[in-house]
Structures are given as structure tokens and as C-alpha cells.
Amino acid sequence: MEPAVLLSGLQRTDDEGVLFQLELLEQLCSVLAIAESRDMLALFDPTSFIPALAAIMGREVQIFPEVPVLACRAIKHFLSLDPRLARVVVRAGAGTLCLSALGLTSHGGDTSEEGLNYAECAIKVLEMLCRREGRQVARAVPEGPALAVGQLLGFIEVCDALFPADVLESALVALRGVLASCPAEETRADDAAPVLCRLIGDADRPKLQHAALQAMVSLTSVLSAAGNASALETLAEEVSGELIGSMAAPRCAPATLSLMLLVQWRLCAAAPAVLRRCLRRGLAPVLATVLRETCASASPSKGVEASALELLRFAEAVSALMAGPGAGGGDRARRADYVPQATYGAAADADSEGADLLRDAIKRDDHASVSAIIDLCGQPVVDATDQCAQSMLMWAVFCAGTEVVEALAGLTSSINYVTPHISTGSALHFAAFFGRPDAVRVLLRHGADPNLRNRRGRTPEAEA
16 A cells, blocks of 8 residues: 555544554554665655554544554554654654553553553553653653653553563663653652662562663662752662672672662762661672672683672772761762763663763753763763764763763763864864863863874864
């Protein structure tokens, strides 16, 4: 069938057209499911088809329960072909409709086959959306981000009984994306803590444990950025004991250990009382035991070495925190930016996706999102470059404020990195060239070399 005729049929709103739409949706899903490239999108224009599919999902009375499921599945196929369509999907209202579908399952239970199929497809769509557009998904909910968090938490609580583990993992990824974009007061930290704590302690399902820890990193990052020490103290009451116990579990992967250490750091740094409580619960002996067992590994590897280094860095940071504000002022500033060096086990494509997200956050001058993305993706995303070999720090100098430049300058592995593909030079050359005296001061304070020369043999001063 011609795409124009197919689109016209999907846009019908009369009851007589519903049966026809059911057939059209089946055809569309079949075609998109076997598509192997984005070339198919030239035939089925997403900017026209996605709003039509969202309108079908949002219809109040569904004569055939399969119709919204197929519409949701078609949107999932569009996103699979091109994840960049996430913004189009959110603007069409499909993200909010998917959250509503989860609410039907978690609050009362539409446990019919079609209801469960709809919820499963909806959470897969939300996972794709929240990887790229978590902020927009949260903002699109009329009642606010807190409702989005609540619907995801409610769905996660019933997931184990109704769905396979991959659905629960998708829900945790979606929750992570929404939490990273929430204002601190709308994170529903009190509700999220017990849900995530239960999964963090589930060492028998390492993928779910890892996804829950990533969501917890987002939550603690937002609370830390907002300076909400009281919420972090409350959170510590719930999760610090579980974290300490999970760290001591055998066969803890380096990526998972990195996340545990980061969450524990956020909690310990929140207030002296939290640090003392963690020490009473056995944090120091656990760190010593895990480090000893790691160093005594019969088959040392890069992963084992990474775990040992992370444990040493964390122990050093905690020791300095115990020493109080009077000890080592310069080091103290660096400790506040503590970020594990591990990549959290991300694959190359995931690192690339994280780099895209970080670059977008830098362009928006969104410091909270920059911090959250770095927490989730680790050091590699800070040192990533674009197709022109420009670093994240260079992008920050070009289009972000002083706060974002400060954050990246303190974390980059090479403050004096020089791009080989364009003649501008280092980040300090960029700052001088674009007239950013505030960025120049930040970069010099972090050790940028004022005498470094670019491909044209010019120093930063000469570029000013």
C-alpha cells in the first residue's frame, strides 16, 4: 500500500475506520520490523506518521485492544531505525501516553494479555526516549516530573511478578533518565529509595543490580547538585547498609563496584553524620577486605587492576573527608569532583551515545545534566571528541558558562589537548580566540599551558 494512503487511513478518527486501521497498523509494523536502514524513513515520513500513531494511542475509547499496542510498536520500530526521532515522539505526546499505559498495569491492574503487551511495548519506547530525551519526557507530563517518577516506580514494583527481567531493566533505564532531569524536590527520593535498594541488593541478577545503581547515581547526583543534604541523609539511612553489604559480595564486577563507590561517596560527603554512620556499619573493614581479595586475585586482569585503583582512590577520598576542612585545601577542591575512572562497562556505542548526550547538555549550558551524564558514563565521556577531534572542554568554552567549563576542566585527562584537525589549538586557544576571559582564568587555574603553540605556531595570547 502507498505510504500516503496508509497515512490517510491512520489519521481517520471515525469508529468505522478502526478495523481498517488495525489492518494498516499490522502492515506498517511488518514493514518497519524488517527494514534494515534509515532509507525506509524516506518513504514513511516520521514527522507525519508518529503524530498519527500517537493520536491512535491517545484515543479514549479503544474498540480493539490490539490497536494501541500496534501503534506503540510502530513507534518503537521508528525509534529503532533512528533514535534521533526521540524528540519527535515526545512532542507528539507518545511519552506521556506510554507512562499512562504503565499506570494502568501498576495501579489496578490491567493484567490481560493485551494490557501486558501494551505495557511492555510502552516501557521499551520509554527506555529509548529517556536515553536521549529524559528531560523532555519528564517535562511533558502535565502534572510534573514527580508523576513520571511515581508511575515508573509503581511499574517497577510489579514488574517481577508480571514481566521478564529485560522489561524491568528497561524500566530502570527509563527511571534513570527521568531522575537525571528532575528538580531535586520532584525526585520522590523517599519512594525511590526502597525500590532501588531492593534491586541493589540483588547480586544474583547483576544486570538489574547495575541498572538500579545507575538510577541511584542519577538520584544522588541531582540531590547533591541541589545541595539537599537532608534528603541525602534520609537516603543514606535506607541504602548505605545495603551498599556496604553488596560491596562485600563475591564476584562484584568492576563497573558495578564503581557505581557503588560513587553512590557511597555521594552519601558520605552529604554530612559528617552519614560518614560516621557508614563507618559504624563497617565501611572501612569492607573496603580493606575487598581490596585485599582483589589484589590477591589468581588471574589479574585490567578489570581487577581497575577495581583495586578505584578502591584506593575512594579510600583516600574518605580518609581526607574524615580529616575535615582544615586538611589539604587544594586537594579538598579536587575531592568534591570525585568521579570513578571506570567506564561502568559501557560498550563503544553506549560511550558514543553518552558523548552525544553530554555534548547536547554542554550546548544547552545545563550544568545539572552535565554532572549527571558524567556520573553515569564515567571518565571516557569527558575525554570524548567529535568528528573534528574537538574535546568536550572545547565545546564548553565555545558555548557554555563558567560553571560547566569549571566542571570539565577539573575532570579532563588532558587540559592541554590540541585538536589535530583544525588550527585553533587547545581549549585555552579557544578561550582566547572567542574572547572568554572567564574561561581563560578557569583553564589557567587547572594547569593549562599558556605557552602551548597551535598548528599555526601561535600561543593562546596571540589568538586573543
